[in-house]
Amino acid sequence: MTEVSYDLLVIGDVNPDVVLGPVRGLEFGQREQLVENGRLVLGGSAAIMACGAARLGLRVAFAGRVGDDAAGAFVRQALAARGVDVSHVVVDPQLPTPLTAIVTTGDGERAILTSSGCLAATGPQDVPAELLAGARHVHAASFFLMPRLARSLADVFAEARAHGATTSLDTNDDPAARWDRAPLDPVLKVTDVLLPNAAEARALSGLDRLTDAAQLLTRYGPTVVVKDGAEGALACAGGEPLRVGAVPVEPVDAVGAGDSFDAGFVAARLRGLELRASVQIAVACGSLSTRGHGGTATQPTWDEAWAASDLKGTE
Template sequence: MSDVDLLTVGEALVSLRSPGPLATGGTLTMHLAGAECNVAIGLARLGHRAAWAGRVSADELGEFVLRQLRAEGVGADGAHRDPDRPAGLMFLERRTADVTRVRYNRAGSAGSALNVDDLRGPLAAGARVLHLTGITPALSESAREAVTWAAREASAAGTFVSLDVNYRARLWSRAAARATLTPLAGYASVVVASADELDLVAEPGADETTAAADLLRRGVRTVLVKLGADGARAYTRDGVTEAAAVPVTAVDTVGAGDAFTAGYLSGHLDRLDLVDRLRRAVALGAFAVAAHGDWEGLPRRDELSLIAGSAAGTTLR
């Protein structure tokens, strides 16, 4: 059996956060970001053995990324240091109490140069779950080839493959995304998407039920639909299961979808039934939105009951 529960592949970003408008200057704080990193950290916090593979810059920013991953218990032996390309940057500015604006500087980044050879070693080492997102294949042709190769190889080896659609309009058009993600979904055991992303992995223009049925016919075991404040829905061959969101005071929604996915995959690794997997998924989503940062508020295993069992404003002594 593999020593790794989850392997994920993608671009790690250096996130620079501002409490006010970037144009007026002020203090920036540095954080680790990236959808795949968020999921890996979420799993590691819950005691699972998680590993990340990708490319980082061969400078202080690349070292920061690796130190952050390792500090959170995520294996980073599959990271390649790229001496020719910079770190991808993500800028977040709090424009109002309710609006956060995100900007990226990632063109030509180390992470975008991911290629098949970067993944041969990490994939050969084995993992119970391979987690991918629709962000990485949008970064470059080589990254697209690498992600498709990894999904195909893992699926052929019987590995559980997770795909979060995670569509980013600034990276590619819906048509381009559909051309890559629809066949990619065919290798997945579970597909995670918001309702408006489903037609990127299924029949164009299909409604939610039709899209889910299409994916299940193609071999996907579970289709997870993220509904935000309304919770989530899961489609399997046995029918539809729903979970309500955990009510919390939302302060930062960045990373909520990644937290949801981490919770679901943790439940899968713990062999929970579908209802309990969904409960853990929405609980982690609640932890994410109730704290600032992409992953900083995610719980340890002994903290899973904190939100569900506490009223707003509770102080635990």
């Protein structure tokens, strides 16, 4: 294996999020509505996951694409300020940085509106070979938002594995609602951990019962760890599924909680924790991230996540 430079390489989307809410029904017709909270924050599933992992103490590099514009400068600076290496982020000279507006209802529901910008141009050429060769783990997010990268992700993961790295994938939502498995199945065969939420697991599997959905997805190769909101998480590695309950918090904003969960799981596995303990850390990270506005403001340190999990009495 090549000398390791990073614990984690994250591949995927990065953009500014404008988070507004709570809103109890949008009115069109040029009606101006006032909301209690509004924030301009770092967004993108991959970016939030990268920040969460860095907060947990991992050495993290990011591979992706932004526009040559103020939004691109904002997200590069935000990632770097949180300890993520952005030296390999590609700046597109023509296409703009993606932009996302998130409207929350105050009871955990939200609408997400995204202008994709340069996401469709993001591809394997944006993932330097030296990063794949020098990372212990490679994580990809937002599979359906980047079709060019999606078509080559199996090769990217296979190359990472050839250098000794492990891999994980969070597909996130499919805006087209097609959930086309044709480009995804080859990726799952070289994915060590699949990290969907409950709705995504059901959509990917075509099954309503969550344990059945998780078990079916493991047949393609990965360990499947499903984020299940207030119910905690469900993990399946081919045998009997295991359940981990949620960590009680007073949530302020659930944006990015799933990405912080992903960061916690990967960090725990890289520290050598077994499956159940890793899921417990992941649940703690996802829960604690909801204490503030935006996806990164209240991401926990390792010590905070450990203290909030059921592992705190096992030192």
